Amino acid sequence: MARIGLLGGSFNPAHRGHRRISLEAMRTLGLDEVWWLVSPGNPLKEGARDMASFEARFASAERMARRAPIRVSDFELREGTRYTVETVRKLKTRYPQDRFIWLLGNDTLPNFHLWRDWRGLAREVPIAVIRRPGYDSAAHAARAMGWLRRFVRPPSQANDWTEWSAPAILFLRLPPDPTSATAIRAHDPSWYNRTPKSAKTRGRLAKPLFARRPLD
Numbered sequence: 001m002a003r004i005g006l007l008g009g010s011f012n013p014a015h016r017g018h019r020r021i022s023l024e025a026m027r028t029l030g031l032d033e034v035w036w037l038v039s040p041g042n043p044l045k046e047g048a049r050d051m052a053s054f055e056a057r058f059a060s061a062e063r064m065a066r067r068a069p070i071r072v073s074d075f076e077l078r079e080g081t082r083y084t085v086e087t088v089r090k091l092k093t094r095y096p097q098d099r100f101i102w103l104l105g106n107d108t109l110p111n112f113h114l115w116r117d118w119r120g121l122a123r124e125v126p127i128a129v130i131r132r133p134g135y136d137s138a139a140h141a142a143r144a145m146g147w148l149r150r151f152v153r154p155p156s157q158a159n160d161w162t163e164w165s166a167p168a169i170l171f172l173r174l175p176p177d178p179t180s181a182t183a184i185r186a187h188d189p190s191w192y193n194r195t196p197k198s199a200k201t202r203g204r205l206a207k208p209l210f211a212r213r214p215l216d
């Protein structure tokens with residue numbers, strides 16, 4: 001059994017905040033790996049004009065994940081899933097021997113009640129929430145927290161998450177990292193026009209990334 005953290009995102013682009021929170025979560029939750037699930041299209045960001053191509057976002061994630069126990073995955077593109085609840089159900093079916101925990105930044109909590117079947121998602125996997133500067137009060141006042149609050153686990157039990165039955169939600173006490181893709185795009189507005197030229201990346205995308213097990 002591997003203990004796997006799932007970080008879904010647009011990665012538009014990936015940045016050192018993604019890497020840092022993944023490594024910190026790995027340590028705190030006793031994870032073997034973190035899988036970055038590059039979203040083909042966040043259902044709540046449909047039509048976003050500053051969204052780079054999937055290939056460019058995937059390549060940026062691969063660069064940022066280098067030399068870390070982080071796997072960048074195109075699982076959602078291959079499986080045709082757009083909603084996290086579907087993705088997680090497919091992952092659990094595909095990798096029944098592994099245990100998954102969903103990682104998210106607390107900036108996503110205020111809109112979590114808009115995710116498709118978010119209660120169903122919370123029943124599938126425990127959720128670990130990572131603080132972002134400036135989002136604490138909005139996250140705790142989030143509409144979804146009205147229901148999720150009763151499932152909050154103390155940070156002292158973080159390493160025991162595989163023993164929990166979902167729903168379970170844990171607020172990790174990690175040093176907040178201010179990095180954001182929005183700020184990076186504001187600084188370099190043209191990045192999303194670039195597409196990766198590397199044949200290596202095209203080759204990687206052309207064959208199943210998860211042929212057997214992601215780390216094989």
Ligand SMILES: Nc1ncnc2c1ncn2[C@@H]1O[C@H](COP(=O)(O)OP(=O)(O)OP(=O)(O)O)[C@@H](O)[C@H]1O
Pocket residue numbers: 007008009010011012013017018021103104105106107108130131132176177178179180181182183
């Ligand atoms: N610095 C950070 N600290 C904590 N969580 C983060 C951080 N950056 C991203 N995340 C989380 O990682 C996941 C994927 O994030 P995403 O790819 O959207 O990056 P982002 O910086 O939030 O992008 P954008 O600014 O475009 O919304 C989300 O759950 C998000 O909350």
Ligand SMILES: O=C(O)c1ccc[n+]([C@@H]2O[C@H](COP(=O)([O-])O)[C@@H](O)[C@H]2O)c1
Pocket residue numbers: 007008009010011037039041042043044045082083084085108114115116
């Ligand atoms: O399932 C949903 O309805 C849903 C709605 C909005 C966002 N998500 C997921 O949330 C993750 C973070 O997305 P983003 O764009 O904020 O990086 C990513 O995996 C999305 O697919 C999922």
